[in-house]
Amino acid sequence: MDLGHHQQAAALTGAARPCYDTASPRERALLGMVHARSLARTGDPKGASRALLRVEDDPGDATRDGDEPSRVWFFGQASLAHETARTLQAMGDLTWVQAAFERSIQRREGSFSRTHAVTLGYLGEIQVARGEMDAACSTWSRALDAMDGVRSGRARATVQTMRSMLSTVRRRGIPAADAVDRRAAEILRG
Structure with missing residues (x-):
């Protein structure tokens, strides 16, 4: 599937x-x-x-x-x-x-770091779809925290999706969105 x-x-x-x-x-x-x-x-x-x-x-x-x-x-x-x-x-x-x-x-929380991070990523996507960008940025920040030390294709895809969804608000001066976008870009470079 x-x-x-x-x-x-x-x-x-x-x-x-x-x-x-x-x-x-x-x-x-x-x-x-x-x-x-x-x-x-x-x-x-x-x-x-x-x-x-x-x-x-x-x-x-x-x-x-x-x-x-x-x-x-x-x-x-x-x-x-x-x-x-x-x-x-x-x-x-x-x-x-x-x-x-x-x-x-x-x-x-506290177990299965990759799955936890990916689930947080999915929740952020839903929050954006519901017009809750601030909540999504908070959730995505938690996802990026949970990804510390995690190396997986799903985690990377989650970060790519974050950046894609954040592109709609990039350069609008939303501090939380800019911070998450910078952190996500760093992870993708790493």
Whole structure:
């Protein structure tokens, strides 16, 4: 899905539905969220909504420790909120996507630096889309702080997106925007 193969992701996660009931809670949550997001990306908001509701209504606890396979150890409440936000974002629901990203950030703070920084970057994008440039600059500043020592393509893409979105206000004399833009440019040079 991250490579843009949304139809294939929807088909694969749809084909995995028979395994859903025998999967562990974290596996079900991950599978359900990928299915929801792929449906949203293929233009099926009703199917995506149903898939999101199924994940929310699942009685399994996707955060318990214990008998979870090691392949899904990373997928806890922060990841669930992040994937919910990405699905809502694909559906164009900016109000709820912002709340979901904020929930992910609160639950992930202090761990998974790259994912935390990227999530902050996504939240900043939503804030700009909602006309909240000051909030976005504050959020992006936190994202740049979280990127300290992080080297990844996703983090770099997040910084490039920041700079692109800031280009609309560049040279308007907005101190917070100018500061974030300078820091982002430094990271891209590094």
